[in-house]
Amino acid sequence: MISISNISYFIGGRALYRDASMFIKPNDKIGLIGLNGRGKSTLLKIINGDITIDSGNISKAKDCTLGFLNQDLLSYQTDDAIITVAMGAFKDAVDTQRELEKTIHLLEAQYSDALVEKLTKLQEKFEQLDGYTMQSKAEEVLEGIGFSTQDLHRPLREFSGGWRMRVMLAKLLLEKPSCLMLDEPTNHLDLPSIEWVENYLRTYEGAVIIVSHDRTFLDNVISKTVEVTQEQLITYEGNYSFYLEEKAMREEIQQGAYENQQAKIRQTERFIERFKAKATKARQVQSRIKALDRMDMIDEVVSDVAEVNFRFTFKQPSGRHVVTLKDVSKAYGQLQILQHTQAGIERGDKIALIGANGKGKSTLLRILANTEPVEGERTIGYNVIYGFYAQHQLEALHVENEILEELKQAGSGKTEQELRNVLGCFLFSDDDVYKKIKVLSGGEKSRVALAKTLISEANFLLLDEPTNHLDFISENILIQALQQYQGSFVVVSHNRHFVSQVANKIWYIENQQIKEYPGTYEEYEYWRKNNVMPKSDVAEKKTTKPKPEPKPAAPNAQKKLADLNKELKKVEELIQTLQSDKQRVENELTLPEVYGNFQKLGEVQQRFEKVNQQLADQNKRWEKLALEIDELEGAAS
Numbered sequence: 001m002i003s004i005s006n007i008s009y010f011i012g013g014r015a016l017y018r019d020a021s022m023f024i025k026p027n028d029k030i031g032l033i034g035l036n037g038r039g040k041s042t043l044l045k046i047i048n049g050d051i052t053i054d055s056g057n058i059s060k061a062k063d064c065t066l067g068f069l070n071q072d073l074l075s076y077q078t079d080d081a082i083i084t085v086a087m088g089a090f091k092d093a094v095d096t097q098r099e100l101e102k103t104i105h106l107l108e109a110q111y112s113d114a115l116v117e118k119l120t121k122l123q124e125k126f127e128q129l130d131g132y133t134m135q136s137k138a139e140e141v142l143e144g145i146g147f148s149t150q151d152l153h154r155p156l157r158e159f160s161g162g163w164r165m166r167v168m169l170a171k172l173l174l175e176k177p178s179c180l181m182l183d184e185p186t187n188h189l190d191l192p193s194i195e196w197v198e199n200y201l202r203t204y205e206g207a208v209i210i211v212s213h214d215r216t217f218l219d220n221v222i223s224k225t226v227e228v229t230q231e232q233l234i235t236y237e238g239n240y241s242f243y244l245e246e247k248a249m250r251e252e253i254q255q256g257a258y259e260n261q262q263a264k265i266r267q268t269e270r271f272i273e274r275f276k277a278k279a280t281k282a283r284q285v286q287s288r289i290k291a292l293d294r295m296d297m298i299d300e301v302v303s304d305v306a307e308v309n310f311r312f313t314f315k316q317p318s319g320r321h322v323v324t325l326k327d328v329s330k331a332y333g334q335l336q337i338l339q340h341t342q343a344g345i346e347r348g349d350k351i352a353l354i355g356a357n358g359k360g361k362s363t364l365l366r367i368l369a370n371t372e373p374v375e376g377e378r379t380i381g382y383n384v385i386y387g388f389y390a391q392h393q394l395e396a397l398h399v400e401n402e403i404l405e406e407l408k409q410a411g412s413g414k415t416e417q418e419l420r421n422v423l424g425c426f427l428f429s430d431d432d433v434y435k436k437i438k439v440l441s442g443g444e445k446s447r448v449a450l451a452k453t454l455i456s457e458a459n460f461l462l463l464d465e466p467t468n469h470l471d472f473i474s475e476n477i478l479i480q481a482l483q484q485y486q487g488s489f490v491v492v493s494h495n496r497h498f499v500s501q502v503a504n505k506i507w508y509i510e511n512q513q514i515k516e517y518p519g520t521y522e523e524y525e526y527w528r529k530n531n532v533m534p535k536s537d538v539a540e541k542k543t544t545k546p547k548p549e550p551k552p553a554a555p556n557a558q559k560k561l562a563d564l565n566k567e568l569k570k571v572e573e574l575i576q577t578l579q580s581d582k583q584r585v586e587n588e589l590t591l592p593e594v595y596g597n598f599q600k601l602g603e604v605q606q607r608f609e610k611v612n613q614q615l616a617d618q619n620k621r622w623e624k625l626a627l628e629i630d631e632l633e634g635a636a637s
């Protein structure tokens with residue numbers, strides 16, 4: 001259907017493609033993957049005819065039609081209702097409908113046989129074009145990707161860029177081109193919408209090319225993977241998981257061939273060096289020199305896999321209870337988000353907050369961050385230090401700063417070498433750290449903002465869609481960082497692979513209540529699809545079998561547990577007071593009237609030693625109580 005043969009395309013002196021080829025057959029479902037900046041979106045624009053190649057050839061079948069969803073469509077605005085915009089996919093049917101309405105009005109004013117005959121022909125044509133079902137089809141697709149029935153007649157202009165992109169996606173799906181090209185289609189979709197699009201594309205009667213960093217989405221849709229790498233297009237006949245296995249196998253073979261070739265080269269060079277001065281060996285020497293010149297060199301495998309070699313730490317752990325919500329309600333005017341709900345986060349919780357857009361996930365994140373007013377009781381735990389990452393923080397970066405300087409200003413107190421190590425984890429190496437923020441791509445800015453969040457000494461992270469704009473390598477780095485992170489976090493994400501790798505609890509909002517599934521995402525999905533156990537059950541890690549319900553604690557044990565928790569809270573409050581006292585005494589020690597007076601200095605030092613000892617005693621007491629509580633709760637489960 002589409003043949004791309006030996007194309008080359010240069011930006012300045014840099015080649016994005018050099019003699020690259022691929023073929024697109026009818027009904028192919030292709031995932032186009034590769035690192036950011038390698039030219040994936042550019043290739044879609046080349047196929048669409050928006051960019052002219054420097055050499056090579058692209059040929060399309062005569063009946064091949066293209067549909068292209070790209071980020072440029074975010075700027076499209078109109079006062080037309082979104083149902084009208086989506087129905088623009090049925091242009092012939094819409095034009096015929098207008099002609100029908102016009103003819104009917106003429107008939108009402110002046111009846112004639114000619115007009116009746118015209119009306120009959122228009123009705124037949126309208127029926128052939130499926131005009132009578134076009135509105136219901138448009139409604140089905142729009143509602144499938146997240147719009148409510150009430151939204152369908154609202155003007156497109158009223159919606160944000162992400163929602164406008166959904167309308168354009170709906171229009172493309174309804175047009176049913178023979179080759180559908182989608183550039184990051186899941187960036188603006190919530191989880192239910194992603195699943196709906198997956199089902200739609202799997203059975204789509206045409207070819208589909210998808211640029212995406214959502215590996216679960218790719219696995220569920222594509223049957224062929226094309227990697228953009230080293231100026232070439234490398235095809236793998238399978239989905240993304242197949243690509244990973246096949247690529248590892250190819251690289252193992254290539255590395256073996258490279259090492260064998262290098263051994264042969266060394267052996268040949270030793271022969272040449274040893275016998276080049278001997279006339280009797282001149283012919284053999286010349287033969288080997290020519291053999292080296294003719295040799296097709298095999299490249300060494302350069303791994304794209306990056307590993308985090310820096311441990312993200314914080315000086316002070318939080319108390320056992322991080323945030324507690326009791327009888328909390330939140331509304332914006334008539335829109336009720338939460339109503340008399342409760343939830344709790346404990347130290348070590350790694351929570352994924354998932355679900356459809358519009359349910360209040362970002363609002364709940366702000367409530368947890370203590371930046372959103374609520375009705376009810378919100379308790380922030382002892383020694384909780386926040387780190388908040390959201391997309392708007394990309395705009396908060398200082399554009400004139402160099403990357404290294406931006407991290408220095410984050411106030412973590414880390415040395416320049418430590419900051420370089422962190423930036424290396426996020427793929428900024430050598431002179432990259434001196435790039436100005438203003439020249440970075442969206443993905444690079446995301447990595448800088450994430451690095452700032454992770455070095456902030458925070459023991460409680462709130463992350464809103466952190467994988468948006470990250471390629472597979474950057475996403476893998478974030479996964480590794482969060483897996484070894486010792487604090488607590490809540491992450492809002494629609495990226496199922498990411499969530500499955502980092503979360504040990506799942507939260508979602510249903511009927512204005514915060515619901516919790518105390519297990520991994522895979523266990524949650526099994527439960528959700530099969531609905532075999534109540535929401536309060538705990539799923540055993542790495543298995544789909546439900547655990548038995550926890551045994552209720554005996555009344556005496558419950559009372560003891562409650563008493564210990566009260567005592568722990570008092571100790572935490574006392575520690576906070578002692579820390580403040582210690583800071584005041586330390587400040588006194590720096591005063592000239594104190595360190596210049598031997599008697600006063602001795603008195604203040606005695607007070608300092610006393611408060612320091614009290615603080616150490618209370619910290620030991622806190623640890624003892626925490627252990628007792630953990631043991632009691634373990635015995636009750």
